Amino acid sequence: MNKKLLVPLVLVLLAGVGIAYGTKQHRLISFVSGTEYQIGEAGSTIISVTNAFGQPVSANWCNITIYYPDKTVFIDNQPMTQGGAPGSWYYEFTVPNQLGNYEQYVVCEVSTITGTRQIAARKAFHAQQTLTTVNETMSAQIQILT
Numbered sequence: 001m002n003k004k005l006l007v008p009l010v011l012v013l014l015a016g017v018g019i020a021y022g023t024k025q026h027r028l029i030s031f032v033s034g035t036e037y038q039i040g041e042a043g044s045t046i047i048s049v050t051n052a053f054g055q056p057v058s059a060n061w062c063n064i065t066i067y068y069p070d071k072t073v074f075i076d077n078q079p080m081t082q083g084g085a086p087g088s089w090y091y092e093f094t095v096p097n098q099l100g101n102y103e104q105y106v107v108c109e110v111s112t113i114t115g116t117r118q119i120a121a122r123k124a125f126h127a128q129q130t131l132t133t134v135n136e137t138m139s140a141q142i143q144i145l146t
Contacts, residue, residue: 037128039096039129043092046083046090048085048088064077069099095127102125104125107119
């Protein structure tokens with residue numbers, strides 16, 4: 001083989017290995033749980049930790065912080081529990097008596113070939129009135145109108 005072709009070929013191969021190595025190290029947090037709750041009901045945040053190819057990976061730990069709609073802290077940096085499915089973590093709570101959008105912020109520590117690093121993701125859920133309260137309100141409006 002021509003030596004002039006060998007050097008570029010080796011460089012291309014090394015670049016490909018570097019890209020594959022970097023991609024394999026990429027970790028993601030995806031939210032699996034719902035985004036609509038009623039006040040007072042049981043809520044849960046469920047996440048999945050995966051690699052760039054969507055395959056579940058282990059995390060050393062995951063913590064969650066949840067903010068009330070007024071942006072004060074509801075749940076402060078609490079540990080999540082490892083779920084049954086590979087790469088799954090969850091946290092259970094009771095939805096407080098405050099209507100609006102709650103922001104969830106999750107941080108996980110994952111291991112890579114070069115050591116550990118922290119990854120994070122955020123998502124919101126919405127708390128609404130309970131259905132009985134909504135139904136009573138609708139009934140009251142209907143009675144007033146008739």
